[in-house]
Amino acid sequence: MTDGRTxxxxxxxxxxxxxxxxxxxxIEAMFFAYRGFTADPxxxxxxxxxxxxxxxAIHFINRAPGTTVNNLLAILGVTKQSLNRVLRTLIADGLVxxxxxxxxxxxxxxxxxxxxxxxxxxLSDAQRARMxxxxxxxxxxxxxxxxxxxxxxxxxxxRRAYTRLRDTVG
Amino acid sequence: MTDGRTxxxxxxxxxxxxxxxxxxxxIEAMFFAYRGFTADPxxxxxxxxxxxxxxxAIHFINRAPGTTVNNLLAILGVTKQSLNRVLRTLIADGLVxxxxxxxxxxxxxxxxxxxxxxxxxxLSDAQRARMxxxxxxxxxxxxxxxxxxxxxxxxxxxRRAYTRLRDTVG
DNA sequence: GAGTTTACGTCAGTCTTGTTGACATTCCAA
DNA sequence: TTGGAATGTCAACAAGACTGACGTAAACTC
Numbered sequence: 001m002t003d004g005r006t007x008x009x010x011x012x013x014x015x016x017x018x019x020x021x022x023x024x025x026x027i028e029a030m031f032f033a034y035r036g037f038t039a040d041p042x043x044x045x046x047x048x049x050x051x052x053x054x055x056x057a058i059h060f061i062n063r064a065p066g067t068t069v070n071n072l073l074a075i076l077g078v079t080k081q082s083l084n085r086v087l088r089t090l091i092a093d094g095l096v097x098x099x100x101x102x103x104x105x106x107x108x109x110x111x112x113x114x115x116x117x118x119x120x121x122x123l124s125d126a127q128r129a130r131m132x133x134x135x136x137x138x139x140x141x142x143x144x145x146x147x148x149x150x151x152x153x154x155x156x157x158x159r160r161a162y163t164r165l166r167d168t169v170g
Numbered sequence: 171m172t173d174g175r176t177x178x179x180x181x182x183x184x185x186x187x188x189x190x191x192x193x194x195x196x197i198e199a200m201f202f203a204y205r206g207f208t209a210d211p212x213x214x215x216x217x218x219x220x221x222x223x224x225x226x227a228i229h230f231i232n233r234a235p236g237t238t239v240n241n242l243l244a245i246l247g248v249t250k251q252s253l254n255r256v257l258r259t260l261i262a263d264g265l266v267x268x269x270x271x272x273x274x275x276x277x278x279x280x281x282x283x284x285x286x287x288x289x290x291x292x293l294s295d296a297q298r299a300r301m302x303x304x305x306x307x308x309x310x311x312x313x314x315x316x317x318x319x320x321x322x323x324x325x326x327x328x329r330r331a332y333t334r335l336r337d338t339v340g
Numbered sequence: 341g342a343g344t345t346t347a348c349g350t351c352a353g354t355c356t357t358g359t360t361g362a363c364a365t366t367c368c369a370a
Numbered sequence: 371t372t373g374g375a376a377t378g379t380c381a382a383c384a385a386g387a388c389t390g391a392c393g394t395a396a397a398c399t400c
Contacts, residue, residue: 017310023298024233026305026317027207028335031226032328033320034204035247037197051385056201063194069348077205082387084349106347106396128193134322135196138315140187145308145315147196150203152304158202165198221356239378252358254379276366276377 040126053078053086055123058112061096062120063165066109068101075161095119210296223248223256225293228282231266232290233335236279238271245331265289 016022041055060075061067069087073080087110090096095116101107112120135143151159186192211225230245231237239257243250257280260266265286271277282290305313321329 014310015306017313018302018305020298022313023301023305024294026301026313027297028233028332029317029320029324030204030207032332033323034200035328036324037200039325049385053386063198070346078386079388080348081350081389085386088349101347104347104397106394108348124194127197128190130323131193131196132188134319135188135193136185137322138318140184141311142315142318143187143192143196145312146319147199148308148312149304149316150199152307153203153300154199154206155209158205162198162202219355223357240376248357249359250378251360251380255357258379271377274367274377278378 036130037127040130041123044123044126050089053082054090057083057086057090058095058116058120058123060165061110062112062117062124065111068107068109070107072110075165077158090116206300207297210300211293214293214296220259223252224260227253227256227260228265228286228290228293230335231280232282232287232294235281238277238279240277242280245335247328260286 038052042052045051045055056076057072060072064071064075067075069080069083073083076083087096087098091098093115094113097111097113097116098108099111101109138146151162154162208222212222215221215225226246227242230242234241239250239253243253246253257266257268261268263285264283267281267283267286268278269281271279308316321332324332
């Protein structure tokens with residue numbers, strides 16, 4: 001199971017990129033890159049009394065305006081109690097609006113307010129700037145590969161959520 | 171700043187992969203993939219009373235045996251107090267050994283015990299299995315691109331830590 | 341129409357993991 | 371040799387995740 005040479009057994013194809021050493025490098029790259037990925041928004045959020053959880057909520061409400069609480073729960077993969085704490089502060093601070101559903105009055109549909117959009121843009125710009133720099137440095141071929149590997153690394157549920165989101169026309 | 175068309179201004183090269191939409195997809199892929207990346211070890215750790223922090227410590231102690239606390243701090247990017255709590259439990263549970271330095275008695279050098287190595291292997295196997303599947307699905311070209319983008323996404327400090335680690339001969 | 345299910349909110353309590361602040365020990369250099 | 375810097379430990383606290391229990395309102399089902 002931990003044998004670094006299994007990959008080389010398959011003769012014919014070159015599977016050297018599947019050695020344990022290559023995998024470990026991939027794992028560590030993922031760890032360090034994720035820190036870079038969140039670093040810039042984290043800095044902005046630290047000044048207000050918000051955290052990464054607020055960022056995630058804001059991102060996906062902006063992404064899918066009018067989403068219900070349940071929907072957001074599924075995307076974020078947290079409990080409603082956890083999300084609720086975050087939403088409560090965002091609503092209290094006037095960044096998010098919660099409207100009772102027309103068809104189903106049990107549902108709450110979530111929207112960003114003007115102020116919410118401003119913060120979203122600020123966080124988004126910071127995160128995109130780094131992603132853009134990384135994409136540009138690496139080039140289009142690399143970006144395509146990056147996406148392919150990430151998608152293969154998701155759980156089935158996540159991939160479904162992600163695909164649904166990706167194909168949503170704003 | 172938020173103009174999705176900036177990329178298209180540069181005529182000649184095809185920079186369509188740098189549109190805001192592409193960047194957003196990259197950001198979301200990163201978010202979902204990181205969940206998948208940590209999901210399997212997290213499940214194992216949940217059974218014991220350990221968390222992701224313990225996993226990270228164990229990983230890097232295994233990676234660089236004899237590392238000092240300060241060294242580990244720099245790699246993990248947390249405060250020494252935070253790391254210390256984790257280390258204390260790992261040492262108490264007999265997974266990690268802390269030896270006073272020979273040259274500098276202020277330093278503590280960290281090593282995995284037999285039991286520590288066992289847990290490390292268990293966590294590693296789980297995480298590598300998913301990474302291996304993702305790598306195999308995506309293919310070697312994609313993996314190279316994946317690595318290139320991740321490295322471009324790190325901070326300079328992280329890249330230094332990562333490169334140093336990567337080039338370390340166990 | 342009564343009973344069940346669904347969607348949402350909330351209170352209370354716990355756990356992990358991050359933070360600061362205070363402190364002991366050891367090393368080193370002026 | 372003494373004062374500052376470096377290394378690591380202890381204590382207290384905060385954010386954000388979790389579970390469990392409960393309440394309300396609306397929708398669904400028989």
